[in-house]
Amino acid sequence: MRILYHLPLAPSCRKVRLVMAEKRLAFELLSEDVWKKRPEFLSINPAGEVPVLVEETGLTVPDSSVICEYLEEAYPDTSLMGRTLAERVEVRRLTAWFDDKFNREVTRNLLFEKVFKRFYGKSNPDAQALRAGYNNIKFHLDYIAWLSENRTWLAGSRLSMADFAAAAHISSLDYIGDINWEKNPAVKEWYVRIKSRPSFRSLLSDRISGIVPPKYYTDLDF
Amino acid sequence: MRILYHLPLAPSCRKVRLVMAEKRLAFELLSEDVWKKRPEFLSINPAGEVPVLVEETGLTVPDSSVICEYLEEAYPDTSLMGRTLAERVEVRRLTAWFDDKFNREVTRNLLFEKVFKRFYGKSNPDAQALRAGYNNIKFHLDYIAWLSENRTWLAGSRLSMADFAAAAHISSLDYIGDINWEKNPAVKEWYVRIKSRPSFRSLLSDRISGIVPPKYYTDLDF
Structure with a gap:
């Protein structure tokens, strides 16, 4: 296997x-x-x-x-990278955006500080990092909202790697309660669509000892 | 153009x-x-x-x-990514190694601290970062030496993106005098081969105001 x-x-x-x-x-x-x-x-x-x-x-x-x-x-059958050169550039650009920029500006400051840092034997979350993370996430959620309001999926008309890169970060931050859904209805509309896919089920059953996700975390219609 | x-x-x-x-x-x-x-x-x-x-x-x-x-x-004619799936994995693995890991552990601590930091209006190089950079570069140069002693080029028998990713970092660190060539003869043997390629010429003519590269920086046989 x-x-x-x-x-x-x-x-x-x-x-x-x-x-x-x-x-x-x-x-x-x-x-x-x-x-x-x-x-x-x-x-x-x-x-x-x-x-x-x-x-x-x-x-x-x-x-x-x-x-x-x-x-x-x-395994090219279900392609998630786009067809034309321009589509593939946009899928890879946004995937890199979430993998690198979103990760550095948001995820590292919130998820790493609150969850992973202790495994490395380091101290409590750094207040400055948390502040930066909460400030940066607003701009990033606005960007996701803008993309999802102007396109069917984040990179264009087709579901792509970019949606999964973004949803991977959003889902982990949602586990620790750091996504304000009420303030971000456009992001929520996109996330509900992707969270309802069968591929998402395994993620939603992850549990980390000592951290209980919010009640709505596993709801497909929250 | x-x-x-x-x-x-x-x-x-x-x-x-x-x-x-x-x-x-x-x-x-x-x-x-x-x-x-x-x-x-x-x-x-x-x-x-x-x-x-x-x-x-x-x-x-x-x-x-x-x-x-x-x-x-x-532009697939001169492919630098390898042919088989396994070759392409190795080329991309090493390219990511230099783009991400080498960059984070070495280049950021030396090149960013010494050259780019001042453009962001930040203070002098951080002593702890420099120490970490000089310590980490030893292990990375050993890894490049091991690869070049066991393979024709870093990712295997063919010149690839991985060589250019590595050479890009090495050349920038060489500009600021941070590569000890005497202590790393195997890295030097590989770098002489790649530095002699016509594609390298434009890089070697770059100059940054206020920082003069070592005399051997542009020598193809140094």
């Missing part, structure tokens, strides 16, 4: 899980506590990070972007 | 310049002081970062990874 090393709330891993589920690829999830720097895991991925996909053939594919490019080439 | 918005010493821009030159694509270089947040530039790339490629058709492609994937699809 195909294996995906992951961490339950990590958006980079959630993106890959969504993409694999959309492509109907069966896989076993193995949770890897990367902060323990397990030698066997480092020999699989010297970068020491999740996600890592290991195919039944033994082919090992690390890094969420590398995995997604690989999945498009190896 | 095709335009590439860039910053002279930025490795992400250098990687794209090398790849475009290898593919024999003519382009005009425009230096963009991203810290000035010029509204016209933000309308081209809302992420506010370089590199950004603008094709003659008007198609705008931001982000060094997105540009490189686009160039492979639009």
Whole structure:
């Protein structure tokens, strides 16, 4: 069986899980506590990070972007990357936007500070980071709202990798109660559509010890 | 004429310049002081970062990874991404290694602190960052040495995007005198080969005001 090393709330891993589920690829999830720097895991991925996909053939594919490019080439039937060159640029631009910019400006300041930091033996959430995260998320949610009001899906008329990259971050932040849905109805309308997809089910059943998600977290019509 | 918005010493821009030159694509270089947040530039790339490629058709492609994937699809003749799925995974894995991990652990701590930080109106280089950078670069140079001793080029038997991603960082750090060539003969042997390529010429003529590169910086046989 195909294996995906992951961490339950990590958006980079959630993106890959969504993409694999959309492509109907069966896989076993193995949770890897990367902060323990397990030698066997480092020999699989010297970068020491999740996600890592290991195919039944033994082919090992690390890094969420590398995995997604690989999945498009190896399993092109359900393409999530767009058809024309211009469509593919827009899908990849927005995917990189969420993977890099949203991650650095929002997710790292909120999710890492509140959930993952303690695993690295570090202290309480940094107040300055939290403030920056709460400030930045407003602009990013406005951008998602603008995209979803002007297009059927974030990158254009077709559902794409960009929607899953964004939904991966939003879903993890929703778990810790950091998405204000009342103030962001356009984002909610888009998120309801993507959250209702069968590929989303596995994500919504993740639980992290010590953190209970809000009641509406698993509701498809919240 | 095709335009590439860039910053002279930025490795992400250098990687794209090398790849475009290898593919024999003519382009005009425009230096963009991203810290000035010029509204016209933000309308081209809302992420506010370089590199950004603008094709003659008007198609705008931001982000060094997105540009490189686009160039492979639009101009496939000189492929730098490998042929088989496994080769392509290895090329993309190492390219991401240099773009992300090397950048975060080495380049940000040395090049950003010493050169770019002042443009953002920030203070002198942070001593802790410099220490971390000088410590981390040793392990990364050992890894490049190991790869180049065990393979013809970094990702395997063929010259690839991974070599240009690595050479982009190494060349910028060499400009500020931060590569100890005497201690890293295997890295030097690989770098001499890649530095001698015609695609490298334009990079070696970059100059940043106030910082003079070491004498050997432009020597092809140093």
